[in-house]
Amino acid sequence: DAGVIQSPRHEVTEMGQEVTLRCKPISGHDYLFWYRQTMMRGLELLIYFNNNVPIDDSGMPEDRFSAKMPNASFSTLKIQPSEPRDSAVYFCASSQIRGTEAFFGQGTRLTVV
Amino acid sequence: AQSVTQLDSQVPVFEEAPVELRCNYSSSVSVYLFWYVQYPNQGLQLLLKYLSGSTLVESINGFEAEFNKSQTSFHLRKPSVHISDTAEYFCAVITISGSARQLTFGSGTQLTVLP
Numbered sequence: 001d002a003g004v005i006q007s008p009r010h011e012v013t014e015m016g017q018e019v020t021l022r023c024k025p026i027s028g029h030d031y032l033f034w035y036r037q038t039m040m041r042g043l044e045l046l047i048y049f050n051n052n053v054p055i056d057d058s059g060m061p062e063d064r065f066s067a068k069m070p071n072a073s074f075s076t077l078k079i080q081p082s083e084p085r086d087s088a089v090y091f092c093a094s095s096q097i098r099g100t101e102a103f104f105g106q107g108t109r110l111t112v113v
Numbered sequence: 114a115q116s117v118t119q120l121d122s123q124v125p126v127f128e129e130a131p132v133e134l135r136c137n138y139s140s141s142v143s144v145y146l147f148w149y150v151q152y153p154n155q156g157l158q159l160l161l162k163y164l165s166g167s168t169l170v171e172s173i174n175g176f177e178a179e180f181n182k183s184q185t186s187f188h189l190r191k192p193s194v195h196i197s198d199t200a201e202y203f204c205a206v207i208t209i210s211g212s213a214r215q216l217t218f219g220s221g222t223q224l225t226v227l228p
Contacts, residue, residue, distance in 0.1 A: 004156075033216060043203065043218040056215070091156055093216075100145045100164060100207055102216055104156035 006092050006105035013112055018080040021108045024073055025094030033102060034067055034077050035091040043091075049075065082112045115140040117206050119219035127227050128196055134189040134222045136178075136204030146187040147205040148178055149218075157203060163187065174198075199226045 005024040013019050025032050033048040047057040052069045060067070064083070069075040079086055089109050093102040118137045126132045138144060145164050149157040161172040168180040178189045187204060204219040 035218075042220040045216065045218075048216075093157075095216075101147070101159050101162060104149075104158070106156045 004092055004094055004103050004105035006090075006108050008108060009106060011108060011110045013082055013110075015083055015112055016081040017112075018078065019082045019086075019110060019112075021077040021090050021092075021110070023075045023077070023092030023105060025075070025092070026103055027073065029094035029096050029103070030072075031095045031102075032069060032075050033093040033095075034075070035093065036088045037091060037107070038088045046077070079110075082110075084112045087111050115144070115206050115208050115215060115217050117204050117217055117219035119204055119222050121222050122220065123223050123225070125225045125227060126194055129193045131192050132190065132194050132198075132224065134202050134204075134224065136187045136189065136219060138185050138187065138204070138206045140185075140206060140208055142208050145207040146178075146180060147207070148172075148176070148187070148189050149203045149205060151201045151203065151221075153200075160189075160202070194224070194226045196226050196228060199224060 004026055007022045030051050034046040036044045036046055044059055046059045047067045048055055049069045065079055067077045087110055089107045091104050091107045093104045095102045116139050120135050147162045148160040150160045151157045160176055161170045161178055163170050163180045171177045176191045178187050180187050201221045201223050203221045207216050
């Protein structure tokens, strides 16, 4: 398996624009996590899904953030409208229902100017 | 609620010296414990994990960690570090309740190995 795949790797956008981050989890994994990493706050869990259903979205910072998982092989994290303080590295991770290890993607480095 | 505390944000150490990165957790239920490593501009990779059984777990590159339930700790150690061990290290905890699964990370420790 190719591992967790995130796209794009880098995104630079202007304030106010919509941004969509994409993630393809490892096949057969039932859990999908979205994290945000910044120098100030470290790694923050934004939301996670189990069998495509959002379980806990308490980490989503504002209504500007939304996440979907339309099927087992694809998830998106959308920010609309984007703001400079959203600049961070966003990671997607997946794990099996019986396993406990989370596998991480390479991350998307988002810069909002 | 669970939490993970990594007391040291920066640990500089000379090559071939021993190192210990500290991790303490709090949880009201049983936990699984992990150490992840992040090299520059990369995602997190699992270094080692404790699920059950022996409280001392080892990685393939010489790191080890010991689960201490009474002290709620899972410190990471290596007897002799290399330049290539320079990275950020994250301690993480999973609590499982039914189908819910909460993976919580500490704030990270930047290990810098000096020549």
